Amino acid sequence: MKFNKLFMLGLLGLTFAACSSDDNDAQLPDKDSKVYVSLSIGTAKSRSLGESAVGKYNTIENLKIMFYDGSEQYVPYAWDDAARAKAIEDLKSDAHQTTITLEGVPASAQSIYIIANEMSNNPIGTGTLSEARATKIFLKNQYKEDFTEFSNESSTLTGLTSYFGKDLSKPIEVELVPIAARMEVKNFIAKTAPDTYLGNDIENFNVLGIYMNNFYTEGELQGSLDDNRPHKDYGSVADNYTLAKYTADGYDFMCNEPSYDATNGNAVSAASTTVGEIWKVSPKATTKWWGYSALRGVPPHMVIKLDVKYANIEARQTRFLTVASYKLKTPSAEGKDKLESIERGHAYQIENCTFDATNLTENPYEEAVTIEALVTVAQWTGVPIEPEFN
CATH class of the missing domain: 2.60.40 (Immunoglobulin-like)
Structure with missing residues (x-):
């Protein structure tokens, strides 16, 4: 199991000093x-x-x-x-x-x-x-x-x-x-389904895998943001979302499959103590995040594979939660709240990815169930965020 860590560099300051005239006028040296x-x-x-x-x-x-x-x-x-x-x-x-x-x-x-x-x-x-x-x-x-x-x-x-x-x-x-940006997520929380939902509600769940999808595999250092540049899209086929598949393609660092082993595991799955919430999956160490690299341009998607136990249904079922768009917690200077493009050197974090039974599907990208997760842009600073649904 591999756990990606966030980019670790802050600012690099450079100070230049050169001989100048007595009045300190701005100038260029006239010789080497x-x-x-x-x-x-x-x-x-x-x-x-x-x-x-x-x-x-x-x-x-x-x-x-x-x-x-x-x-x-x-x-x-x-x-x-x-x-x-x-x-x-x-x-x-x-x-x-x-x-x-x-x-x-x-x-x-x-x-x-x-x-x-x-x-x-x-x-x-x-x-x-x-x-x-x-x-x-x-x-x-x-x-x-x-x-x-x-x-x-x-x-x-x-x-x-x-x-x-x-x-x-x-x-x-x-x-x-x-050069790269970061996409990070911390907690997955199931809340009570709305009263209009007629199906069986979630009783508990485990996160089987977190998979970045529709991500750019290459780009330019600071040039074109051509949407036609090479990218990886695993589509709506459920069998594509496995560590084995990502590893075979050379992108094992773009996914995680959490382990819940009491001794060596890295995740905790337990009932939530918050009113309105049912169950929660988090990193075992509360200060940590699941994080993934990305190149500047249109944000990548996040596909979460879940093992779900529904109320009054004995057999557990595999379900998917697809995050294909994001909102900014703080609107941009232009007043936009939609995250349309990610930039190098920024960390985009989803602290709580909260969902309910109506958001889960049998396959990724099924219509009308993609959530919008609320994110905060941070220049190499971890910042709390809140999700928002369609």
């Missing part, structure tokens, strides 16, 4: 210059199922600095290998910060681009900024199988800033943002 860069890594403030991510840092395995001119053309620059190695080691230290000196930066350079944890099989384009932004990104490359603390501890991060016309006597910051 020396640039001082102060790097630090912030602690993560979000978590997912498994070990808590709070207070931990992203592991920096490699670091690249690139410069571009005013036409967004690449400006060659050779960074000293020894200085690079020292910067990486400093970032791995308890201080999680370093100051490096970049000698002989070409005067034509106007922007600096920072890349951390570039994948050897998925390098970032360097010819122009447009090429860099259009670099193909693959979901599978952003997940680490043999992680030490969390599954995305070595994922790629990038940050870009232009220092043209800025006062170089003051700090210039670059925000280093993870």
